[in-house]
Amino acid sequence: MSDNEVHLVVGGDDHVVETRSLLTALRDDDLRGVTPVLDRGEPDPESLGLVDEAIRVVVNPEVGAAFAGALGTWLTTRRRAVRLRVKRRGRELELEAGSPRDAAKLMQQVKDFLDEE
DSSP: OOOEEEEEEEESTTHHHHHHHHHHHHHHHTOTTOOOEEEEOOOOGGGTTOOOEEEEEEEOGGGHHHHHHHHHHHHHTOSSOEEEEEEETTEEEEEEESSTTHHHHHHHHHHHHHHOO
C-alpha cells in the first residue's frame, strides 16, 4: 500500500486560527514519518485579503490510525463546532464536530477513509 497525500481544510468563522491550531497539534504529536505542511492559496480580494489555507500531509498507511487519533485528540480540544474536509486521491470526506463526544466517531471515519483503496 502506498503513502496517502492528505489535504485537511478547516472551515468555519475562525478557519485561519483553527488551521494553525491543527497544524501545531499535528507537529507536536511527532508522528513518525508524518510532516504536515501549510499550503496557502492566493489572496481573495472579496474576502478582504484572507487566504485559504490547507494542511498537506503525507501519511504512511502504517501510521494512518495514529494520524486519525491525532486528529481526534485535536477535535476534543475545540470549544465550538469545527468543519473539517479531508481530501485524498480526488475524493473528499467532510466532517463536523460539535462536541468532544463526536471525536471518536470522526476519528474512525478518518481512519476508514485513509484505509480505502
